[in-house]
Amino acid sequence: MENFILVVYLLGLSILFGFGMHGIVMLYYYHKTSKISEPDMNLPEELPHVTVQLPMYNEMYVIERLLAAVCNFDYPKDKLEIQVLDDSTDETINIAQRLVSYYREEGYDINYIHRDNRQGFKAGALKHGLSLAKGEFVAIFDADFVPKKDFLLKTIPQFNNKNVGCVQTRWEHLNEEYSLLTRALALALDGHFAIEQQVRNKAGFFIQFNGTAGIWRKETIIDAGNWQEDTLTEDMDLSFRAQLKGWKFVFLNNVTSPAELPADINALKTQQFRWTKGAVETAKKILPQVFKSDQPLKIKLESFVLLTSNIVFPFIILVALLNIPLVIIKNNVSGYDEFYTMMSIFVLASISTFLFYLYGQRALHLDWRKRLLFFPIFLGGSMGMAVNNTKAVIEALINKKSGFERTPKYNIVSNSDDWRKKKYVQKTLKGTVIFELILTLYFLVGVGISLYYLEIAAIPFQLMFLFGFGAVGALSLKHALAK
Secondary structure, rough: OOHHHHHHHHHHHHHHHHHHHHHHHHHHHHHOOOOOOOOOOOOOOOOOEEEEEEOOOOOOHHHHHHHHHHHOOOOHHHHHHEEEEOOOOOOOOHHHHHHHHHHOOOOOOEEEOOOOOOOHHHHHHHHHHHHOOOEEEEEOOOOOEEEOOOOHHHHHHHHOOEEEEEEEEEEOOOHHOOOOHHHHHHHHHHHHHHHHHHHHHHHHHOOOOOOEEEEEEEHHHHHHHOOOOOOOHHHHHHHHHHHHHEEEEEEEEEEEEEEOOOHHHHHHHHHHHHHHHHHHHHHHHHHHHHOOOOHHHHHHHHHHHHHHHHHHOOOHHHHHHHHHHHHHHHHHOOHHHHHHHHHHHHHHHHHHHHHHHHHHHHHHHHOOOHHHHHHHHHHHHHOOHHHHHHHHHHHHOOOOOOOOOOOOOOOOOOOOOOOOOOOOOOOOOHHHHHHHHHHHHHHHHHHHHHHHHHHHHHHHHHHHHHHHHHHHHHHHHHHHHHO
């Protein structure tokens, strides 16, 4: 039994180590490509016709803010079409219709497109809108975004290169300082955009369209097979199909699009579940095509990491559960000293992860040292989300389909804003909360066992698991019961 536990623990730790050390690979390319500047191109002599698609479902709190921002674009009205792709079933319908009528009277080419069903969810709405779109290019914004007025003027020039099919901008955060939750989430997203997206793009790897705050060449979408609804991450799916077709993507780190971060942890769980499950679904669909393609080996390997990174969550649970039995075995069964000595190398993965986010913050913020103080909260929260996300991974692997459950938005910007009284707050607790709280008690016992055996080296990791599962579980209860 001891051998079995140690082998399984080593397997789980090795997988986490492999994905964790990938941060070093990103930092290597970060330094290697640091002198490569973003493509600097001029606006074409004749501005092209652009369609802006705004897919939404029950967004009564943010639709007015979104439409005001889009209609404030610094772009000729006769070259701009706006599609409000509304699948709503509540008051959002009336609000959207009123706003569309108002802006149409102001001279905007704006259309309200409502579907009686949510067939295909967001992918279905985008596909339906595309069939009606007049524009040569299609910009997409989710309802929680407030795009800047110069968005089109800064992205359209990239399409002077006829091979460019999509331009993605970096997300900014409207409410980063609202809570510890939003600060930790902002740190995570900054790492993704400032390091992963930027480095992959500059190094020539495939990147993903993040579903919003980007603009497509309409021809690219059609050539790649259009929007498809068989995964929950239709954006990632289309991105890879387009790049496998030979289209180039451009990521603009210096062009930003502000958005609202989830302030409610249950809303965040919904978002993370969809992203995690969709990524695994996309990996199953796309990876065979990637490996069969004539792309260089390094692109295939990096695509594998990008598409499969969410597989770490079940192994986080596995390693967490076996950590305490390992302490007991170490102190009661002899003969494994070399094994424990060898395991010290796995600490390098934690260092790699820290450096990855350090560089992400340093690349974007002057006060990056202060922001890094939230790294332990982010790391613990990431571990705490493992139960929620493991469920997503398992469902994707066994082909269990689920609907596109959108992330509620509440128009939370300032610290005085309160989401708890809003309509879309999720009051139903999911079963994963029970497991999160059980794991909290498990690691409370584990810390006691480690103290008993004076296994000081194990205590920081167990405290991290204790904090992560405890914080996520308790906050889920608190936010679900909020009045």
